[in-house]
Amino acid sequence: MERKIIIGVFCYSRANKLKRCISSLLKNPECSNMDIVFFSDGYKGEADKPGVLETRDHINTITGFRNVIKHFRDRNFSTGPNFQDGLKFLCDNYDEFIIVEDDLIVSANYIKFLMDGLNFYRNKQTVFCLTAYVYPINVSHYSYDTIIYKRFCSYGWAGWSDRFTNVIWDPKELQGMIDHSPGFIYRLNEEGYDLGRMIKKQLSGKISTWDVQLQVHVSENYLKVVYPVLSKVNNIGFDEESTNTFGVDFLKTPLDSGVNRTFKYCDDDLIINDLQRQIKKPFGLKALIIRQIVNRFIKATRKIKKAIKQ
Template identity: 30%
Template sequence: MNLAPILLFTYNRPSHTRQTLEALLNNKLAKESELFIFSDGYKNDNDKENVLKVRNIIHSIEGFKQVHIIENAYNFGLAKNIIEGVTQVIDKYGKMIALEDDLITSPYFLTFMNEALEKFENEEKIGHVHAFCYSNLQLPDVFLIKWAGSLGWGTWKRAWRFFNPDGQALLNELKKRNLTKKFDFNGSYPYTRMLRRQIAGINNSWAIRWNASLFLNDMLSVNAGKSLILNIGFDGSGENSGSQDIYKTLLHNGILSTDLGSIEENMEARAEFQRFYRKTHSFWAKVRRRIQRHLKI
């Protein structure tokens, strides 16, 4: 199997970075994989110490086939760092696997990702592979869905060429084709609002633009039905993450098949996502979370 290079994007969280690397090294395919680490530059003197600590950690890492370290001389921000990093590597290697510095991987993460990237490399309807899954969803081990998640993902050069960084153009096309409701899982999750906020500069999400780019090109994602990713970043330490218990999940420590039937969206899985979003993002669900956060203070 021709293994995909792994891209790790880091900033100023040495403890998270160390945990992410340690978990990744526990993957059987780690020693056969090339790792590219993109270390973003610090924004200010307050971040400088931790950025330098992260760089000390990544320069000491061993256990991969080869490690390439790219240190930004100034602060790119997460979106620019990811967009430019993915483009740089995928142009040379044709495919890649991406992680951020707060993602603990199952020992079978690289196996699932590489098998899917190899198996569906020439399947034009598929543009994305994703290894994270919400908890307590009734899903098969692997399924296809018209949605691109960003917590442990991979893609190919042939799909990445559809990435459009222009949020306004993406929104215009969604509205023109009357697709905003479907993009929002029948109104159950505000992805369109997230895109509008990116346009307004309230967020700088690369992920919402990637999601919309694939959606508008009618491309599917191969998704794990049991999570091979544990997100440890929702502790308030991240650049964009905040704190959200709804993203806590159990890490699956087993092999997941990448065998699919027909290449079409699993509508039962889409309905399950919709039920989950309605349960977790309704007005009263948000009120309950705010009360719970207040009581913890």
Template identity: 30%
Template structure:
């Protein structure tokens, strides 16, 4: 079995990147794996020195079959950098293991991803092998700890997938999204994996923006009844919820997690897809926050779009100050 190439995306968080790479180096499969690292260029002057430090570190990384830096001279933005890196890898490879710089992994993460790619390669119902599981925040029965379940929610916190499935995710127009959001059966399926998605999609409609990246994948999964294979014992964890990232605020639920537990290798076993192994419970419970419930209530009384408009006005006012 050939190991899938690994892609790590990074912008300016050198400390996080080091922790991610160090955890990958603890996986025995790393020595026989290609490592691609996408380091986007700075989009503001004050970030230039940080990007230079990140790229300098990349040049020192060892412990992999080969390290391939992707270092454009111009800033591509998150989606542009992601698309360029994915396209580059899929020119030569049929599979991929993806990580962002703030993801640390268990010592058997690469084994889990590569074995999963092989086990489910002929099952069109499966779109990805997810390293992270929201079950980490709940008590899991001992007899389930080595097993996997199937969920309709895409998770980018360390996953493995195939070229022929990722490239089948179509560009979705705002018009088509609006049509789906008026489809009661689609919304019902969406709500089963968390009511946050409905209002997130509504905000995209308000801004007349298409769904991209994670939202695009989860829409495709819900629409086409596709699944991610997810371990009951998580193989990854996100350390980027400390407030230092460009897209996330500090979340104490994540900062309280004991990272030492990730180092304990729990054996895993894959099972064929079966409807009785579909489990969206953890996603549903984790994503039905008080904020999501409030947004859903505002939408029900016709005030959500007004709220988004006021929020955009507030952002513009802050920029002027």
């Protein structure tokens, strides 16, 4: 029986970035036979209105896919709720999905890598999802095209709808886990010292996100995420237009040329400690402290420049 799969795109007001994203996506030959759905969030205020409308005008011109489905929000959901609602639509109507956000540039084998991976790991219930992104790593003595890791990565990924049934989104339940589950923050921080801080910022309303909730699910259920050895996606979202990214662009990584169309997927129980350490390095305490210091300097410099102009 044919499984229903779709590409889901989440966007807001960055029309130029979305154009670059879709242009790169259309270099994947599979797109002409696939449906795509856009989850376009509503504008927060009048300042964002032109960008949102420009983004939707561009979506209305997009061709090259089998069908283009549009979810234009009539109000501002914010990043987290927009994604949660979109994910519910995907899970209710499709067996599998591939996710793209508007600040991503993908390789010409992005779709092929994820679709083949969905087929390979479909019956491996400990595998939560696949990502097409990886930080620069050394894999000179490794014979596979994938790595098994334990941290969710939102920079271009794919999953199966039946894996998301028990994800906890409710803030009260998440706060209860922090308050009453022994070692909860410790377990979360095992895959990066930013995660415990991120879930607290989410629950306090300082940020509106969705990926940390998925990491909670991965962490608490001892699940796995499949990474590539060479990234099929690059993030172009580190600038003032972005909602949850700012400052030092630590996500730069070599992008796959897109020529390779066949991949060697490793078993889901293959754990290589050296590769685990390499993937985790950008989220180690030292790396995070350095990044925080540099980001504070950037913010201060921008404030000074703005004050001078005024």
